[in-house]
Amino acid sequence: MASTTGMRGGGFYDAHSSGQRAAMDEFLPWIVEAMAGLPLPTNGTPIALLDLGSSEGANAIHAVGAIIEALRDRTPADIWTFFDDLPTNDFNQLFANLFPDATLSSRTAGIYPVAVGGSLFERVAPASSLDIATTFNAVGWLSALPPTRLPGFISPSPPAQRGHSNFQIRIGKEYRGTS
Structure with a gap:
């Protein structure tokens, strides 16, 4: 839950x-x-x-x-x-x-x-x-974190550019209603 x-x-x-x-x-x-x-x-x-x-x-x-x-x-x-x-x-x-x-x-x-x-x-x-x-x-909440670790992401600052794609994939799944 x-x-x-x-x-x-x-x-x-x-x-x-x-x-x-x-x-x-x-x-x-x-x-x-x-x-x-x-x-x-x-x-x-x-x-x-x-x-x-x-x-x-x-x-x-x-x-x-x-x-x-x-x-x-x-x-x-x-x-x-x-x-x-x-x-x-x-x-x-x-x-x-x-x-x-x-x-x-x-x-x-x-x-x-x-x-x-x-x-x-x-x-x-x-x-x-x-x-x-x-x-x-x-709407800023995700139902789950992206499936892979975000390289270089260890603080509340934005993730490195290569980590953005993990969030983009997760957000796309949220709005399409898929897991």
Whole structure:
């Protein structure tokens, strides 16, 4: 099972992810703008929104809240919000972020948050069940390291040029859905 080995719980990620928030805030307005053209369900079914790699939730709830606000300009329909991360994620912190006063669940009627334990490299929702799926910064994670050692790679600095091909092969497999 994939895991978040090395990730601390208890709000540590939320407290140390301002860089991820800043990156997300650069393109979140484009996603919010795109909500104006999103085809909405017409048969009374709820809108289903999935965020992949939600971690402890502070950044994910910020993004999902902006998307919901844009949707509320168009429809009062109920909205399922699915927050996905690996089963080893600190979902206790995610729930604490979802349910205190003045947050997503308590300030907005018709919002139904759900946590989903699973890898973004595997299906976490039934086919044709989602209207919107997002991932912010989590796309940088690989489901596995490249199969060979990276020559000259011993620090957090970028790998030597000859090591790039190992990552390119691994990333290509991730996006094609092959192992």
